[in-house]
Amino acid sequence: MEILTVDYKLKEVIELAKTVAASKATILIQGESGTGKELVANLIHQYSTRVNRPFIAINCAAIPENLLESELFGYERGAFTGAVSSKAGKFELANGGTLLLDEVSEMDIRLQAKLLRVIQEGEVDRIGGRKPNLVDVRIIATTNRNLSDCVRHGSFREDLFYRLNVVNLTLPPLRERIGDVNIISLNFMKIFSEKNNKIFNGCSSEAMAVLEAHDWPGNVRELENVIERAIITCKNGRVEFSDLFIESRKNKNEQNKSTYSNLDKNWEPGKTLNDIERNVIIEALKYHNGNRTHTAVALGISIRTLRNKISDYKKIGIYV
């Protein structure tokens, strides 16, 4: 999957990722959930000399501590009850390639010490093993927490933090690169249309405005889910406003409406409906710092309608 972006900050991060890919340096990828950390880890592997060797990912948060230890480091036969045969860990399996440690902040402090040893010595001790095995593995770690905060709170080893953080790639959240919503959405629309044997007929401007106005707490993964559902429910292969099920949309609009505070009176003698509408639009624009997309979504009108109204106001000398 290609990393799509028009954002210069993310482009810089991708360039850096490609540049450091060739080295063996350990890389820490930070970013909120769903920002594309695994995608970037994959890219690094693809651009490295290890590309024909294994790329193995393990999620440190999803596996209980004991199991994580045996999964990572492997074990010898008889090392513990149930160890009926010996087993290589992920480090050995990834030998010559890349090991992705997802959500590394969730790793137990005791295992962190073992991980540090692998990074420093290039040696893995299987549980119950007599001698260490040499491994050559490029480690990429990801976290959606601030790791230096974890160090400060004592839940993450400082020495390990520095070992992992040789190169730091921080992925900006989607709400800080709202320009990406358009290209990523359209791409997902095409992908999911194909997957569902539908002919894609585009997306209405209202629907796109809603997508661009959302703040995407779940980032690209959330966007992907919203688009998949929209493609499944949409008619004639065209995505409309009503096909989008975005959780906080209603609340957000309600909040917005309740805070257009400068509207002292709705109506008084002499005021026309147009005057009132104009007042509401001006207040809404102020509230949204002049952002027309957000204003149009909050008012439930299309951007084109909003634009037309604004140009009508200009004709009577009101500039908003």
Ligand SMILES: Nc1ncnc2c1ncn2[C@@H]1O[C@H](COP(=O)(O)OP(=O)(O)OP(=O)(O)O)[C@@H](O)[C@H]1O
């Ligand atoms: N810039 C992008 N362009 C296209 N697709 C993207 C982009 N960023 C993320 N995606 C897609 O969004 C989904 C989530 O990305 P990914 O799994 O890499 O995120 P993550 O940061 O690892 O998430 P988590 O913290 O939940 O593990 C994937 O399907 C990925 O392909």
Ligand SMILES: [Mg+2]
């Ligand atoms: Mg991930």
